[in-house]
Amino acid sequence: MNVKEQIKQYINSQPEPKRSDMQNLHRIILEVMPKCKLWFLDGKDDEGKTVSNPNIGYGSQTIKYSDGKTREFYQIGMSANKTGISVYILGINDKTYLSKTYGKKIGKSSVSGYCIKFKTLKDINIDILKEAIRYGVEQEKTTNAEILKKQNTK
Numbered sequence: 001m002n003v004k005e006q007i008k009q010y011i012n013s014q015p016e017p018k019r020s021d022m023q024n025l026h027r028i029i030l031e032v033m034p035k036c037k038l039w040f041l042d043g044k045d046d047e048g049k050t051v052s053n054p055n056i057g058y059g060s061q062t063i064k065y066s067d068g069k070t071r072e073f074y075q076i077g078m079s080a081n082k083t084g085i086s087v088y089i090l091g092i093n094d095k096t097y098l099s100k101t102y103g104k105k106i107g108k109s110s111v112s113g114y115c116i117k118f119k120t121l122k123d124i125n126i127d128i129l130k131e132a133i134r135y136g137v138e139q140e141k142t143t144n145a146e147i148l149k150k151q152n153t154k
Contacts, residue, residue: 006040007056014080021085025078026056028126032133033058036107039074053079053086057138061091076133084119087129089136102132 011022031037039057043050049060057074063069070077077088089098095113107124110117116132118124 001116002006003038007038008043010040010054010056017120018080018085022078022080024121025085025087027077029058029133030132032130033076035139036060037074041095053081055079055088063091075124075137081117084117085121087109087116087133089116089132092136092139097135098132099134102128105134 007026009051010074011019011026028145037057039055041052041055041057043052043054045051055074055077057073057077060072061075062070063073073090075090077086077090079086079088080128091097091112098113098116099111102116103109103119105125106118106128108118116124116129
């Protein structure tokens, strides 16, 4: 099964109204990031043990660990949780930025350093969510440009 089929199956496995909200949110994210790489993580580790909720990922970034190792991972993520939907905006260095910038404007949600959690799409301002997603994507472009600049000056 390819990634698009896995995403469709995951979204369709959700109860209503979460299913419709996730379908709409998937469409919205693809409008913001039309040519992005799609990911699907089933939430299981290498031994098959469940370690997280399944996630749909959008875009691509290089994560650099403190030991110097790197790996490719998505920029924006979406997953169902017990009470609603979580949108992950990864790669933002300032862990207070999302809550300070969007927390009061986005609507009925919980905003942490990299996650916007809400019960239904009607509870939040979609335009503000799009703005937060665009910011996250731009942060990654800036970070990659800085890394390349450093590598080229060595």
